[in-house]
Amino acid sequence: MTAADGDAIWGRTEQQDFRSRVRGCLLGGAVGDALGAGIEFDSLDDIRAAHGAVGITDFVPAYGRRGAITDDTQMTLFTMDGLIRAHVRRDTGAWHPPTDVHAAYRRWAATQRDWGPDERKREDGWLAREEWLYARRAPGNACLSGLADERMGTVEKPKNPDSKGCGTVMRSAPFGLLVGWEPKLVFQLAVECAAQTHGHPTGYLAAGAFAAIVHALARGDSLDNGVQRALAQLAARPGHEETTDALKRALGSVRQGMPSAERVQALGEGWVAEEALAIAVYCALVAEDMQHGLLLAVNHGGDSDSTGSLCGNLLGAIHGETALPPGWVAELEGRGTILELADDFAMEMTQGPALHSPASSAPAWLARYPRS
Template identity: 30%
Template structure:
C-alpha cells in the first residue's frame, strides 16, 4: 500500500524550516565556521536564546545551502523528468552561483557548476572527482523527497538524487549524501519511524549502485570509492543499536554540546563535522533521533555545533518540518526568512505535483 497524502502545510513547514535551520546554523558566516559547540551555545544565550532570534536580513541570511536547495526545488517544480529535468537542474545550479555573495559556497560546488553545460548533449554531467566528497549535494536534495515521496517512486528518487548530486559532487561519498537527504525526507513524509531510516538507507544503496552501473560510461572509479559511505553508516548504526532497524537508539548518558562535538568530529572525514556527504545527513539524523518533537532541541543538536552547522541544520530542519509542522517553532525563526515567498511557492508546487490538487 502506498503512502496517504500528508497535510499540505507539512510541505510548507519542510521548506521553511530547512531554510531556518540553514540561517540559524550559518549566522551570517559566524557559526558555520566556529569549531566549538559550547561557544555557539554561549553566544546563543547572550542573544536571549532561540526564542529571541528573528531569522531575517541583514543579520540572518540564508547560505548557499538554501539558494541551491531552492534551485533544486524550482527545477523539480517545472514537472520535467529524466534528461529534461537534469538539464533544468544544471541550468538552475549554474544560475544560482550568481547569488553567492556572502553565502560561502564550497569549492567543489563552484568547480562543478563551472563544468556544467546545460542544454548540450550530456551537458549535465561532469568528470569523476576524487575530491568530490563534500556535503554540497546532500544539503540541496531534501526537496527531491517531497517531489517523489511514495515508496513506489523510490527508483525515481534514486535516479534524480544521484544525477543531481553528481552535477557538482561526482564521487559516491558526495552524491550518495544527496540520496540520503532525499530518502530521509521521503521517509518523513511517509511517517516511517525514525529508527528505520538508517537501515532503509543501507537497503537503498544497492539500487543506487545498479543505477550507476547502468548509466556510467566509466564505472570503475565509482566502484573503487563506493564503500566509504556505507561502512560509515554501518558503524554509526551499530553504535546506536539501529543496524537492524529496531530501537530504541542508544545514546551515552552525557551527550551535551561538548560531547556532541567530539562524536560528530569522530564521524567526519577530515575532522570538520558535517562537511562531507556521509556525515551531514548522519548528524541531521542523529539530531532527529534525540530531539523528538522539540524544535529547540533539534537546533541545539543539528544547527548549533562545531563544524558545518548550516548544512546539518538545513537537512534536519526539512525532515523535522515534514514530520512535525510548525507547531512549537518560534515564529521569529521562520516568518521573515530571506526568500520566504520562493520557499512557499516551491512547497505548494511540489505538493501539487506529488499529490495532486487538495
C-alpha cells in the same frame, strides 16, 4: 494517494498532509540553516565563550541580519524549481529531470555572480527573478566550479571527481518529496544530480541516502525505518562504505546516552557529505522537539548551517510546518518565497494535470515555470 505517479488521485486530507510536510521540510531546513549561519566557522569552545555553556538558543546575526539563510537554502529552492520544471516540460515529450535540475542549478550559479535578475529573460521563471536570492552566502567551491560551464557532470563523467563536500546533501531534500516515485528512482535521481558538482562516490551516495530518508518520511514512515531503507539501497552501490559507516555511527550514538554537543562532534564536523548526513540523522533521532533537535544540530564546531539545514529538512518532513517555533519562522529571511515555492511544488505533485497538459495549460503556471 491511490494510483501510480502521473495518474495519482489525491484526497483532500492527503493533499493537506503532503503540503504540510513539504512546507515543513523547506521551512525547517531554512530555519536550521539560519540558526547555524552565524556560527558556521566557530569552534565549540568559541561558541560557548560567546553564547554560554549551552551555545546559541536563538538566531544570531549573519550577513547583516538575524534569520539570514545561506547557499544551502538557496540551492534547495533551485532544486525544487528544477523538479517542477521537469514535470511541466514532460508535456512536450521531453523527460530527463537531471537536465532540468542542472538548468536550475545554473540559474542559481547566476545569482552568485550577477548583481540581480535579468528581467528580459522570461524563460528563467519566477524564482530566478527574486532579487533577495542574488547574494553570496559562502557557496561551496565545488558547487561553483561544477556549474561554471554548460557541461553537465554525470556519475560516469562527474564534475570535481575527488570532491565529497556536503554541498551534495544540503540541496537534496526536494528529491525525497517526490512521493509518487519509487524509492530507487528517488535515490538515483539525487545521485545523478549530485554528480553534477561532486564526483566522489561518498558525495553523491550521501545525497541519494538523504533523499531516500526524506522520501520515507514524506510517505509517513518513521525516521528509523527511513534510515534502514537508505542503508539497504546503499549496500548495492559501489563505494558506499563511508556513507554506510557514517549512518551506522549515527544510529549507534543514539544508544550511548544523553544527547550532547560532544556526541555530535564525535560524528565529525559536517564539512563532508557523510558527516553532515550522520549529524543530521542523529540530531533528528534524539530530538525532543523541533527546537531541541535544531539547536543540537548547530551547536558544534563545524559546518553548523548545513547540519542544521539537513536536520530541519528531516524534522519538518516528519512533523510539518506547524511544529516549528513561530518566532523563528516569523524572522526567517525569504519566508514568503519559501512558502510560495513549497505550495507550488505541492500543487504540481497533487494537481499537475489540472495545471498543464500537452493540449491545454494555465498561462500563469507556464509563466512561472516555462517549458523552455
